[in-house]
Amino acid sequence: MPAPKAKPYISAITPYVGGKSKAGNATRIIKLSSNENPYGPSPAALAAYAQAADSLHRYPEDGCASLRAAIAARHGFDPAQIICGVGSDEVLGMLVHAYAGVGDEVVFCEHGFLMYRVYSNQYGATPVAVPERHLRSDVDALLAAVTDNTRLMFIANPNNPTGSYITKDDIARLRANLRDDIILVLDGAYAEYMVADDYSDGRELVLNTNTVITRTFSKVYGLPALRVGWGYGPPHIIDTLYRVRDPFNINQPAIAAAIAALNDIEYTLQQVALNNAERERVRRAIEAMGVATHPSVTNFILLAFESPKQAAAINAALLQRGIIIREVINYGLPHCLRMSIGTASENDAFLAALAESLAL
Ligand SMILES: Cc1ncc(COP(=O)(O)O)c(C=O)c1O
Numbered sequence: 001m002p003a004p005k006a007k008p009y010i011s012a013i014t015p016y017v018g019g020k021s022k023a024g025n026a027t028r029i030i031k032l033s034s035n036e037n038p039y040g041p042s043p044a045a046l047a048a049y050a051q052a053a054d055s056l057h058r059y060p061e062d063g064c065a066s067l068r069a070a071i072a073a074r075h076g077f078d079p080a081q082i083i084c085g086v087g088s089d090e091v092l093g094m095l096v097h098a099y100a101g102v103g104d105e106v107v108f109c110e111h112g113f114l115m116y117r118v119y120s121n122q123y124g125a126t127p128v129a130v131p132e133r134h135l136r137s138d139v140d141a142l143l144a145a146v147t148d149n150t151r152l153m154f155i156a157n158p159n160n161p162t163g164s165y166i167t168k169d170d171i172a173r174l175r176a177n178l179r180d181d182i183i184l185v186l187d188g189a190y191a192e193y194m195v196a197d198d199y200s201d202g203r204e205l206v207l208n209t210n211t212v213i214t215r216t217f218s219k220v221y222g223l224p225a226l227r228v229g230w231g232y233g234p235p236h237i238i239d240t241l242y243r244v245r246d247p248f249n250i251n252q253p254a255i256a257a258a259i260a261a262l263n264d265i266e267y268t269l270q271q272v273a274l275n276n277a278e279r280e281r282v283r284r285a286i287e288a289m290g291v292a293t294h295p296s297v298t299n300f301i302l303l304a305f306e307s308p309k310q311a312a313a314i315n316a317a318l319l320q321r322g323i324i325i326r327e328v329i330n331y332g333l334p335h336c337l338r339m340s341i342g343t344a345s346e347n348d349a350f351l352a353a354l355a356e357s358l359a360l
Contacts, residue, residue: 009102009124016118019326019340026322030349032340033326034224035160035190035300037271039343041222042264045257049226052253060252063242067228067250070259077232081206083241084250088189088216088229092154093119094241095185095212095231100125100151107145108154109137111162111331113187116154125151135162135294135302139174146179153178156187157202158194161328161338163296168200175205183237184211189229190298192220193272199297206233219299220271221261226254275299275341282339282347289351289358300340308334317357323350 005011019033040046064084072079085091092115100106102124108116110129120127130145132138137155146153155174158165175184186202194201205211212233218224228250231241261268283293283301294302305311308329315327315337325339339350 007124009121013118013121014330016114017330020324023319023322023324026320028322028349029324030322030342030346031324032342032346032350033324033338035219035298035340036224037220037222037275037299038341038346039222039271039274041257042261042267044264044267045221045223045261048260049253049257052256055252058252060248060250060255062248064250064255067255067258068230070262071230071232074262075203075232077203078235081235081238082230082232083238083245084228084230084255085245086229086249087218087224087227088187088214088231089115090227090249091212091214091229091231091241092116092185092187093122094244095152095183095237096120096123096125097244098240099183103149104151105147105149106152106154107142107150109142109156109159111135111159111333112137112154113156113160113189114330132162136164137166137170139166139170139177142174143177146182150179150182152183152185154185154187156189157199158190158296158298160189160298161300161302161326161331161333161336163294163298163300163302165194165196165199165297167196167198168202169198171200171202171205175202175209175211180210182210184209186211186213188213189216189219191215192268193275193298195272195276196297203232210234210237212237217258217261220268220275221258222271223254223257223261226251226257228254228258278344278347279341282341282351285351286354289355291354291358300338302328302333303337303339305335305337311335311337313360314354314357317360318350318353321353321356323353325350 068079096119106120216229
């Protein structure tokens with residue numbers, strides 16, 4: 001049977017590969033490869049999810065009105081300016097779908113989240129990866145990369161896999177110098193972990209500029225299996241995104257769990273405190289072993305080794321010991337590995353395995 005020809009820009013896509021969850025023959029597996037919350041969601045979210053089982057024979061509410069109302073109430077937004085997606089990924093994809101295609105350019109940072117490139121490719125737009133400065137988004141380089149064909153610019157702030165962020169002032173300068181019609185997308189997948197005074201997720205820019213912010217329930221809220229995220233933007237952009245959204249995109253158990261997770265503020269604050277304290281403890285311990293780390297404001301740490309060869313050897317040795325972390329070769333960082341912050345005992349097991357691996 002002859003294979004039908006896909007559009008050439010589709011055939012050229014390198015599909016996204018998630019973090020591994022198997023490690024050879026190791027009996028105890030510790031998965032620190034996907035920036036998940038190791039403690040899982042709030043008990044209230046689990047209860048809401050279980051209760052939703054009573055209604056599996058019904059279609060979900062379309063348009064996520066109850067979840068949008070909860071998000072709007074929590075953040076002081078207009079629910080009409082919010083769109084929910086199957087993970088924040090889907091919102092990023094809807095933006096490219098609606099605003100960029102063949103001949104258009106989508107700008108992002110060289111070590112930026114991989115899906116910006118994947119979505120650009122899916123819609124035939126040209127991905128433009130911009131050099132960073134010391135593994136941080138470089139405002140001047142981003143502005144220099146803009147051409148007449150630029151339609152969208154994606155910045156993860158903080159960024160994955162570098163763990164770095166740029167300040168509210170940097171973002172304001174970027175927006176002020178960006179052509180008005182270019183949509184600036186500020187991806188805040190890790191925004192909840194931020195405690196720095198000079199940080200903003202960019203919400204203040206939504207009022208007067210073509211800026212969209214995105215958030216997820218996959219990280220601090222501990223619900224990646226349910227795939228829920230959202231975007232907040234100017235009414236004309238959100239209205240456009242609703243035209244490319246699939247009907248009933250978010251399922252009802254996911255809506256119920258996300259609302260409960262969002263409303264359990266105490267649990268979320270506790271998760272942030274736990275993560276941030278563990279992150280600094282683990283970072284100091286890694287550095288004490290002579291391995292360089294990049295400062296992180298997120299729930300993961302980027303470790304820099306002497307060479308790609310050493311990073312690969314350490315990764316293999318960790319895997320043999322049942323510890324799964326993430327290679328970041330496809331992010332252009334072959335000498336680095338990214339580890340997600342686990343529970344204290346998972347982190348201890350990681351540190352012990354790292355010490356053994358370094359001694360091999
Ligand atoms: C920077 C960034 N943005 C977006 C996402 C997508 O998250 P989700 O689709 O689960 O909301 C991730 C996931 O790892 C991420 O790291």
